Amino acid sequence: MSCPCRPLCLVPKPNCSKPDGPLPRHRATGPALARQVMALPLFDGLEHDVLERLMADSTALACDRRTLLFSAGAAADSFYIVLDGQVKLFALTPDGRESIVEVFTPVSSFGEAAMLSMGIFPLHAEVIEDATLIKVGRRAFITTLQSDRAVAYRMLASLCRWHQRLSSEIRHLKEQPPWQRVAEFLLALTDAQVGEALVSLPFNKEILASRVGIRRESLSRVLARLRDMGVRTEGNSVRIDDVRSLRRLCAETGH
Amino acid sequence: MSCPCRPLCLVPKPNCSKPDGPLPRHRATGPALARQVMALPLFDGLEHDVLERLMADSTALACDRRTLLFSAGAAADSFYIVLDGQVKLFALTPDGRESIVEVFTPVSSFGEAAMLSMGIFPLHAEVIEDATLIKVGRRAFITTLQSDRAVAYRMLASLCRWHQRLSSEIRHLKEQPPWQRVAEFLLALTDAQVGEALVSLPFNKEILASRVGIRRESLSRVLARLRDMGVRTEGNSVRIDDVRSLRRLCAETGH
DNA sequence: GGCGCCCCTTGACTTTGGTCAGGGTCAAAA
DNA sequence: TTTTGACCCTGACCAAAGTCAAGGGGCGCC
Secondary structure, X not given: OOOXXXXXXXXXXXXXXXXXXXXXXXXXXXXXXXXXXXXXXXXXXXXXXXHHHXXXXXXXXXXXXXXXXXXXXXXXXXXXXXXXXXXXEEEEOOOOOEEEXXXXXXXXXXXHHHHHOOOXXXXXXXXXEEEEEEEEEHHHXXXXXXXXXXXXXXXXXXXXXHHHHHHHHHHHHHHXXXXXXXXXXXXXXXXXOOOOEEEEOOOOHHHHHHHHOOXXXXXXXXXXXXXXXXXXXXOOEEEEOOHHHHHHHHXXXXX | OOOOOOOOOOOOOOOOOXXXXXOOXXXXXXXXXXXXXXHOHHHOOOOHHHHHHHHHOEEEEEEOOOOEEEOOOOEOOEEEEEEEEEEEEEEEOOOOOEEEEEEEOOOEEEOHHHHHOOOEOOOEEEEEEEEEEEEEEHHHHHHHHHHOHHHHHHHHHHHHXXXXXXXXXXXXXXXXXXXXXXXXXXXXXOOOOOOOEEEEOOOOHHHHHHHHOOOHHHHHHHHHHHHOOOEXXXXXXXEEOXXXXXXXXXXXXXX
């Protein structure tokens, strides 16, 4: 579960000759892994040895589906990086239903906010697809922050971007009807600007419904209605006949 | 519009004998103003001279209602602190309606996120109640960030808290029916935990409706329904008969 | 095969929020 | 005084999402 030489040696220095300790269930190791972690907006451009030190105080976790990482109210003394698999952050409504706030896919991180502000997780986190995670402790992280002021600045920018994403989601929830939110979600899965696109849903429909803020029955109906607009969905693969025209439809009046 | 001695001399050092330059339309000046600015979570605990330097490169603005501070797409090379009055951040839907994302009241700040991430404002900002603002330039701010690493850390924490607020709002939008969102909004206006409470709405019903994501007609109906639950509203003052029981109602099933 | 489980879909019905139109109150302007 | 405009409420109607119930298809397992 951990690297042979250190708690977690993800970032061998260029001249390191030791064989990379493979992480369970995750294909990338050593340099490839390092490249992935450094691809996180959070750590983008971080110096090699700073990252090395950070990772040395972290642990890698291999978690099965349905593992509960933490519950709301738990002390947040670390945050997580998703290398593989998926993790959902959700709340429980008083009547026992769960509402999914976010789903994290590789490569992304979550929990920094809770860790740095209140020190308490406000939501529950559960692995929904067998996952490989890195757990980064608060102390190590703060040390890193202080060792290099560029890190703090970069992290600030990264949080700001995230902030924008959240506030645009609020906008969408308020001003778009559900079918447009679904359509935009699908469109976000492809880079294509024109013509046809074939995308595959990153998770099942129950979760997708929760992400766009409707029930799964409504999602079914929405997808049925979208069929008339050239969105054919079978299983978890979706073919969009004309990306451009769908985008136009989404941009039109929420009415 | 600006302080007599400097672009903006909000923070006279203790031994400064110059008279405080009064800001138009804003009661607090000099030390009182400094106290207000330092009350911002963003600047909480900032050293006196650091703040002084920051403010020296800022400008104070007295803006009338309906002033457009910036439009979506404009270059974000500064952010704003609200000392007095109110500013709304909103988007325009394709059919010309506006949806308000946030309303800022004293003392708070906005625009940091846009400034630090993309450098472009994603929303429009308009003064909705005659306001006194401080406009802080990017360069000065970044200098401050770098001069004191504690600032960066504090700002990180502050952004994280904000992040939590946003993500809890997303939760509410998804899992609560409008009447609960309205009720929670009202409850957030009082500190009382039990018994009766008398609150006054910080802005008119049109804006309130937009904040909770419904139309003003719906808000009227919601307020009418809330009357049966002991929420009497006349004008912009609202009396809640039993805070405790209303809170309980809100916590119950969104169903 | 037969069974149960999971995921998804569909239909019938109910509830609710949006839309449109009308009207009321109040205060400032003409 | 009347007029105007800002703000708010209400009713009638409609479209859409939630709810409840039923059922289909795929898949692993005994």
